[in-house]
Amino acid sequence: GAGVSQSPSNKVTEKGKDVELRCDPISGHTALYWYRQSLGQGLEFLIYFQGNSAPDKSGLPSDRFSAERTGGSVSTLTIQRTQQEDSAVYLCASSFRGDEREQYFGPGTRLTVT
Amino acid sequence: DAKTTQPPSMDCAEGRAANLPCNHSTISGNEYVYWYRQIHSQGPQYIIHGLKNNETNEMASLIITEDRKSSTLILPHATLRDTAVYYCIVRVDTGANNLFFGTGTRLTVIP
Numbered sequence: 001g002a003g004v005s006q007s008p009s010n011k012v013t014e015k016g017k018d019v020e021l022r023c024d025p026i027s028g029h030t031a032l033y034w035y036r037q038s039l040g041q042g043l044e045f046l047i048y049f050q051g052n053s054a055p056d057k058s059g060l061p062s063d064r065f066s067a068e069r070t071g072g073s074v075s076t077l078t079i080q081r082t083q084q085e086d087s088a089v090y091l092c093a094s095s096f097r098g099d100e101r102e103q104y105f106g107p108g109t110r111l112t113v114t
Numbered sequence: 115d116a117k118t119t120q121p122p123s124m125d126c127a128e129g130r131a132a133n134l135p136c137n138h139s140t141i142s143g144n145e146y147v148y149w150y151r152q153i154h155s156q157g158p159q160y161i162i163h164g165l166k167n168n169e170t171n172e173m174a175s176l177i178i179t180e181d182r183k184s185s186t187l188i189l190p191h192a193t194l195r196d197t198a199v200y201y202c203i204v205r206v207d208t209g210a211n212n213l214f215f216g217t218g219t220r221l222t223v224i225p
Contacts, residue, residue: 004157042201042215043158091157105157 002026004106006092012112013082021077021109025094032075033095033103034067036088043091049075082113117141118202123220126196132189134219136202139183144206147178149187150215151198158201158215161187192223 005024013019025032034046045059049069060066064082069075079086089110093103119137126132138147148163162169162176164185169176175188189196201218 037215042217045214093157102160105159107155107157 004092004094004104006090006106006109008109009107010110010112012114015084015113016081018078018080019082019111021079021090021111023075023077023092023094023106025073025075025092026104027073029094029096029104030072031095031103032069033093034075034077035091035093037091037108038088046077046090079111082111084113087111087113117204117214118216120200120202120216120219122217123222125222125224126189126192128194128223128225129191132187132192132196132221132223134187134189134200134202134221135184136187137184138202138204141182141204142206145204146206147176147182147185148203148205149174149176150201150203151196152201152218153195153198161200192221194223194225197221197223 004026007022011019030051032049035043036046037043047060047067048056051072064080067075067077077090089108091105091108093105095103117138117140124134146163146165149161150158151161152158162171162174164176164178166178166182168178176185177188178185187200199218199220201215203215
């Protein structure tokens with residue numbers, strides 16, 4: 001079946017501009033996660049959604065970062081006033097409720113801030 | 115904040131078993147050992163996880179030492195498509211909703 005999809009696959013933006021990254025989780029998965037991976041480094045957790053519960057935002061690096069999940073499905077990660085250090089691959093993952101152990105990842109969005 | 119230590123890179127001949135070690139000497143009693151891999155330009159892929167018993171699935175085997183301070187991921191017959199970065203992670207099974215990846219082991223399968 002269809003996996004987690006993300007768009008765009010690549011995004012180049014100028015410093016100071018806002019960007020929106022989209023994630024379509026696997027149908028039926030109630031848990032959704034955002035991570036970022038900087039060059040040569042491991043994954044860094046950003047935010048977690050589970051059903052209708054308040055999201056876990058503990059990983060967001062600054063108030064320029066925010067995320068929404070509409071209708072319990074599609075999620076959008078927004079970065080305002082982008083900085084060069086925001087350049088990274090942003091990965092989205094989803095899992096079944098009660099089975100957060102097995103997260104299925106999307107292909108990621110490569111963000112480059114010039 | 116990764117709690118695991120892995121060698122940065124390893125080579126393995128195609129068709130041979132790849133044994134990837136991981137040290138997690140500070141693992142807590144309620145923490146599981148997970149393995150993921152990331153093939154170039156793709157998102158991470160779940161491989162296997164375990165608590166204290168050895169585990170096997172269609173992709174790999176996981177051997178956890180009796181004291182649980184280290185583990186080994188075994189790919190029994192490595193193929194070129196297994197070339198990837200392999201991440202060993204420890205986490206509690208419930209109540210935690212995210213994964214912290216270290217830098218992993220870059221496995222190169224050689225023809």
